[in-house]
Amino acid sequence: METEVYRALQECWQSLEELHQQVNGSPAEANRTTLQGTTRQLRANLARLEGLLQAPEIGAQSFQSLVTPSNAASEASVGSPDGVQEASLLQRCYQTLGLPLEEISRKSLRQEGSNTDREERQRIEQELAHSRRLLEKIADTSPQMLYIVDLESFANIYVNRQVEEMLGFTAAEVQQQGAQFFGNLIHPEDLAVAEPHLQRLLHSRDGEAFDLEYRARHADGSWRWLQSREVVFGRNAQGEPTQILGMAIDINHRKRIETALRESEARFRSTSEQSAVGICHCDPAGRFLWVNPALCQLLGYTESELLALNFQSITHPADLPRAGADLSGLTWQQPACSLEKRYLRKNGEAVWGQVTLSVVHDDSGNPCYITGIVQDINLWKQAEAELRASLREKDLLLAEVHHRVKNNLQIISSLLELQVNRIQDSVAQEALLSSQNRVIAMGLIHETLYQSGNLSQIEFAQYVRQLVAGLFRIYGTDTALQLSLAVDETFCIPSDLAISLGLILNELVTNALKHGFSRIPMGTLVIGLSCPTPGAYCLIVSHPGDRLPPAFDLERSSSMGLKLVRLLAQRIHGYVTVERGQQTTFKVQFCLPQSSPIRPLR
Template identity: 30%
Template sequence: MRDHPASDPSVTLQKILAALQARLTGTALPPEEATRICREIQALTAAYTPEAERPIQTIEGLQCGVAVYQAVDEGRDFVFLGFNAAAERLDGLPRSQVLGRRLREVFPGVEQFGLLEVLQRVWRTGQPEDHPITHYQDERLLAWRENHVYRLPGGEVVAVYSDATRRRQAEESLSKYAALLQDLRDVVLLVRHRDGRLLEANDAALAAYGYTYDELLARTIFDLRPADGESLIRAQLDKARDNGVLFEAEHRRKDGSTFPVEISSHAVTVGGEVCLLSVVRDISQRRRMREQIETLAGSLQQERDVLNAIMENTDTHLAYLDAGFHFVHVNSAYVRGSGHRREELIGRHHFELFPDAENQAIFEKVRDTGEPIRFTEKPFAFPDQPERGTTWWDWTLIPVKDDRGRLQGLAFSLQDVTRRKLAEEVIKASLKEKETLLKEIHHRVKNNLQIISALLGLQSQNLRGTDAANVLRESQSRVKSIALVHERLYRSHDLASIRMQDYLLKLLQGLFHTYGAHNRGITLSADISGIELDIDTAMPLGLIVNEITSNALKHAFPEGREGQIAVALSRGESGGLCLAMRDDGVGIPEGMDFERSDTLGLQLVATLTRQLGGTLEVRHGGGTEISLTLPAEKNP
């Protein structure tokens, strides 16, 4: 084996190991160390015999894994001759379980890994090869490995390898982060701290500033912020290096235009250099929104001030409660009316301060149904203020909802109407007293008129059969008609009007009795329902009915003639009043003028008709029909 043709193995190995050490660990192998290792490998090669166990101390000092193989089965497989401590650590196997065993047996995934084929080529050709970072996997081991394979002068094959798992994972992570940074809509800049030079930028930065990649990296952070002084920028760079920083600034584009940005920056170390990783966000839209919000907030504040001014200058008690009935806001009128200080109200539960089961049920109903409710003159007694007695309130409770219809709170408005209520009760009592007094007056007037009527009746009896007796009887009837009005009034619940049906029926029945009409076969038909008139209309209308009915009973049915008298009182479509009186007797003479009549009764009818502003019409034929029409404005 010493005759194996090769160049100086010491030199060759020195070069190989120096290169491998530098590539695998990033640290160059000192020349004297490489020479020492080469000499030991040469000594191993010179001393090799198939029967002797080969010591492998040479490879123990290396930080990377080293495995020495002997080809078997004409190079179809390899047997481990050496396996250093670094290899034990990297592969998780003690060398006692590796040395002397076949490669396929120890690492069953070596073919798929591709290393077996490299070992075979190097063994055959003697030319070193690199097996780049490749993923190895079997049931025991999952890792990334980078191998460098060469052949020793004695024919052994050496694989020097390192674990590239962390590096591979880091590369993948860096690749993901790089892709992420490129996909970010925000600008990402890597800035060198000592001079502000831009070292890296993502695509968003190129789009934001309008520069090409090379143009942007030829600039500093000071070029992007010309409006800010260098001392300010330098202070911010230092602050970002020390603790990280978040601030707003103005950045300038390539075309000279500026835009507002928010910058988040913190320190990173790249190649031993302190740099700042800065995320720059365009806040133009945010600033516009902020300005709009500030404008809106100003408008809302103005509206709130106006609303507060209105609330504080009204006598209405106003309160806003949350959905749990806790006071959120109250105006000064509510504070005064409640008997509590404002700070005693805000945040407190309404029904802790003003317990009332009925009112609480009302509040719960409004909260649950979402429907407002209103009350007039609702009584309430303050439990903690008994000296106030019963108070009366007009109040409204309105649910306040958001734009989705969800309940936010309750608006509560109250008006203290206690004084009004007490004043109304005083007025009602006074009116009741006056009403009683007025009824008493009507009663006494009616009594006095009845006395006069009785006196006229007694006087007429002394003059029976004479014209004077008839005159007295007619006067008595008239007095009774007036007295009957006063009787209706003092018996009525309403002193302002008289139910004409009751009044006229009683008047007509009295006349029929006085003249013995029923015994003479004369009947009465009356249609007067639903009419109510005041005393100023009812009394003259009653006198008119009295005179016309008395005249018919005296003259329309002579010598035992039977017949009927019909009386109807109704309202026309225009609201006017129509009195129609008809009899089927002998009829009054043609051409009779009530104004020029020589009888007091007919003259009285004409006079009262004028007083009422009405018109009188007389029709003949089959008896007599007299119609009195009153315009609407003359009869309430």
């Protein structure tokens, strides 16, 4: 496009020169037809130039939109005795031809003969003046910097107004500096490319344009990147170039973007090449498009070998269905996923990797490629397997410990039972029987733990049923009494808490069976565990009626069982209260730290 603009400028210039020569030289009668043809050609050339400069890639505006107050002032000065303004494009044209527009008008009028149409002459003069103004406006309002360089003096003989916007110099300042302007303009480091560029121009054909990117010094001392396209604009009789026409645009912003892109690319390259994790790009089908050295090292392939493969060929067959589903599941709504899978190295060895996949879409939402980040977790997996094995051994050991503790407690319980059967003192028998019940309650916890397979917690509801059923059998009330259990079936309690709660429950249920149902061995025993507020719990044991002494004081009670209940409640950060009436209810309220809450079974 720029080449066509240069050619159109040259054609306009040539038409102006021909029109001047015809008006200035030949007899009027012989010139009339020629003048009309040249005028039409000039008008066509100007229209073509205006059309080129209106193209989007040139960025010029229409001629009508370019008429501003400043341009109007320029038009008013066209008829001045000096001919044209100092910095106008046509100034050099008419100075080269030797006559200003007014002189052409006067000579054309003097040449008017008896057969010359005066009106035709005036119309041609108006066409010439209009063409001159149009060329001036096109040049001065062009978004590009236009300039003409004289090769003999290396001085700038014309430059449009864009030089001030791009470089901070006025057109007059540029022309005053003469040949020194170009010496001070180009960055010293860019002179090495400017000299070959000039040589190509000097040996170029007509219409052949050349591009050059260089840094130019701004009036404030800073450097601005420019891109110029230059073409030979004039030649002497021997065909040697005498003038160069150039068009320059400011590419400083583009250069900053290019620099930022190069720096970003360098950072990416450095990050990917020095990264300890594998990074790859693959297409939506899984074929590798790019891989970094760490991934090659992890899998034992060279870069070229990996680029000939896809992710399916290096994935362990057992992990392929899940990995393929995760890859195909990447969408605009779910652009990333993470999974652990085994890769197959070149030697056939399986290696574990933690891979994170993310899909990159274009502006239309279509997937372009998938980025994968692969971290070697083989050592993690080995350590995890060793830890699981160690935990299994620990669980087996703990199960054996609980089993042996339960057996030892069973032996103690049996010894106490033998002792009860051998003595006749009822008070001693009652004391030994209570001790036996406590041993049974503790043994039941250890039995529940090693039988459940979960050595850290027990299901509280199941434990309560087993404990109460055993006490019912001991006191012979298993057929007459009913148990109402208000405990969430999913509640699990830590094993250390279970022993304290089990002993508390044993004492309270034993008291209820011995005293609450002593006269009427029928009814319902209520046991509940609730959580009124987070971290706070309440265990209740309730039976119908009130069998406590009228002056009963829980804090001063001499009962060994109730003393044990208060002691155990304090151990779990709680306290015991009693409510009397139609129901006698013992409440044990306690708190637990957040690290060991009663929680649903999982």
